[in-house]
Amino acid sequence: xxxxxRIPTILRTYTAGEKAVNGDGGTLAALxxxxxxxxxxxxxxxxxxxxxxxxxxxxxxxxxVRFLGGLEAELKDGDQVVVLPAVAGGAR
Amino acid sequence: MLTISRxxxxxxxxxxxxxxPDEACGIVAGPEGSDRPERLIExxxxxxxxxxxxxxxxxxxxxxxxxxxxxxxxxVVYHSHTATEAxxxxxxxxxxxxxxxxxxxxxxxxxxxxxxxxxxxxxxIVDGEITEEEISVVAALSPVG
Numbered sequence: 001x002x003x004x005x006r007i008p009t010i011l012r013t014y015t016a017g018e019k020a021v022n023g024d025g026g027t028l029a030a031l032x033x034x035x036x037x038x039x040x041x042x043x044x045x046x047x048x049x050x051x052x053x054x055x056x057x058x059x060x061x062x063x064x065v066r067f068l069g070g071l072e073a074e075l076k077d078g079d080q081v082v083v084l085p086a087v088a089g090g091a092r
Numbered sequence: 093m094l095t096i097s098r099x100x101x102x103x104x105x106x107x108x109x110x111x112x113p114d115e116a117c118g119i120v121a122g123p124e125g126s127d128r129p130e131r132l133i134e135x136x137x138x139x140x141x142x143x144x145x146x147x148x149x150x151x152x153x154x155x156x157x158x159x160x161x162x163x164x165x166x167x168v169v170y171h172s173h174t175a176t177e178a179x180x181x182x183x184x185x186x187x188x189x190x191x192x193x194x195x196x197x198x199x200x201x202x203x204x205x206x207x208x209x210x211x212x213x214x215x216x217i218v219d220g221e222i223t224e225e226e227i228s229v230v231a232a233l234s235p236v237g
Contacts, residue, residue, distance in 0.1 A: 066149075092141075
């Protein structure tokens, strides 16, 4: 079973510079745990207090996981997962 | 140093003035590793706010997939401050997710939607550290190679 995960520039320090890595898991939470086992530290950049970080976007097959159940989003072999930091900020 | 064409500079300023008093945002993409801000993409501020900006998550995915297909990266990430100086806020620093980009800040606080000069500054934001850099506005980017 393999799910391709696209890694943004800012998190490639955890993947030895790789733009994409393979992982597996039946849910997004399981996939992130699997990534953590090979790329220690990455989980903390995606999850805060047991939930997805507000300013990290994760997509499964081009759909924002917030609309797919968040960490409970179901995954299957061949899915493509994309991680993108939000582009956000402002004077506030 | 940020080297940017006059046309791109003017387009960023025009976008900031048009969207005032809300914050305007966008990127200038260029070939990976080139440090050439070639292709301006105005983004919608999904927050629609005078004190916050955020790219819509669907727009963000489309933008990054398009850049990926073209072997581009975000060379400049710009946004405006509409009531405060053109300097990265605590929020800007906390959320800066492109360590290779030039973060351009424009302030429209003085003239708003009207003609008149704006503050236009450029920064690197890496690991929470802000470094201001010089800006060179050129008639056109020099030919590649």
